[in-house]
Amino acid sequence: MSAEILLRGRGITRRWGGLIAVNQVSLELERGKVHAVIGTNGAGKSTLINILSGEIPPSEGEVELLGQDISRWTQPRRARAGLGRSYQRNTIYPSFTVLENCRLAAQARAPRPWRLWESAVKCEVSAPAARDAAARAGLTDLLERPAGSLSHGQKRQLEIAMCLATSPQVLLLDEPLAGMGPEETERMLALLVTLKRDHAILLVEHDMDAVFRIADTITVMVNGSVIASDTPGAVRANLQVQAAYLGGH
Template sequence: MTEALLSSNLLTRRFGGLTAVDGVSLELRRGEVHAVIGTNGAGKSTLINMLSGEIAPSGGSIEFAGRDVTDWSQPKRARAGIGRSYQRTTIFPEFTVLENCRLCAQAALPRAWALWEAAQRCAASLAVAHEALAAAGLADVAQRGAGTLSHGGKRQLEIAMCLATKPRVLLLDEPLAGMGAEETERMLALLASLKSEHAVLLVEHDMDAVFRIADRITVMVNGEVIASDAPAAIRSNHEVQTAYLGESH
């Protein structure tokens, strides 16, 4: 088993009198898709927001590559190698698919001293963008307007944009939401291809997809972890069945 790239220890977040995440400890390892499941309001998105640095925890700690990053800002974590996607599409629809990726690559490879060079001609950023599009299966549509892609294509582009920042960890918040069967298959194939070089956290409501792709599943209820194990063990866990999956799953 590889060492954990990103881990949380007793991570907690309170909003006034509401505890949205309560003492969550988990580990993300390269070569694994670690799914986090739970009903709406279980604390999954709040957990991702803390791991990515978008909100500060009320308690607990976060480690990345052996360093305590609990107090690091979101931009600093992103530059260090923690990438994420969102529930809602966050592309630039008026730009081409390639330009969307190039902008993300440029953010990770700033060249403030190159005043004489147009940003869109930066060879380094373009090379990274093309590499990310190829990894996400979008090389053939690089010059298309991003807004013309299908819903599934836009979700693939979001992951390509994330890959353009050269992350070591991918935090993916419901990447399969709203997809049809064919688009879901493409996304699952993409996730399977990415895990060999990345640690992947997947928040998802599609249980069939989760049990197909995940190497480990953590189940949250009311902000707490009630189980964290291999998919087969989670499927047969009576507490999980009662709280979330349903007795007949």
């Protein structure tokens, strides 16, 4: 069975003056797979994910989503086309409920400005999408809770729920496990296993135990360049990776 590639990056390069932050990086995200990108601080991971999501343009290279060149598309246009993104820092609305946060995300995907007198809560498009997204992220029992009152792990789940409310096919997740305890980490990993069935997932993460447990492919970056991209077992055994990143273990 041939792989279904949902997102491709070809020869992605980003220069900041004389600094090359990302250097000729190519990768493919496949439906049903988690593709992790690892590297020390300054390796170029955040710049790469910002290019893929449309926050910054590449100096060179192409980004392709669902077979279409989106290299010059804005971030909102990419989001509407099926690209979801979470951030290292929480981007929720603390005073709004879980449901309201999800509904706002769903409305951004399918705005209905002509329905001026329609109650947002009763919107036949965004309201069901919001409830479904919250359910998929394991937040059904917390719909009416203010987002600011959630635990750290629940807030990270909410961010993923807000992504899901936009009906993405590709998820770009930037350190979703940051700051989590063991129980919250296990809950998030279980959620990612469920989500990858229907999505292609790019995971940027520093928790190496979690990465090697959940990733199907691992790309290792050093100083903006890829030094290895392979299965977890092959990456762990790679002598160059051990010397540059894993400390020889």
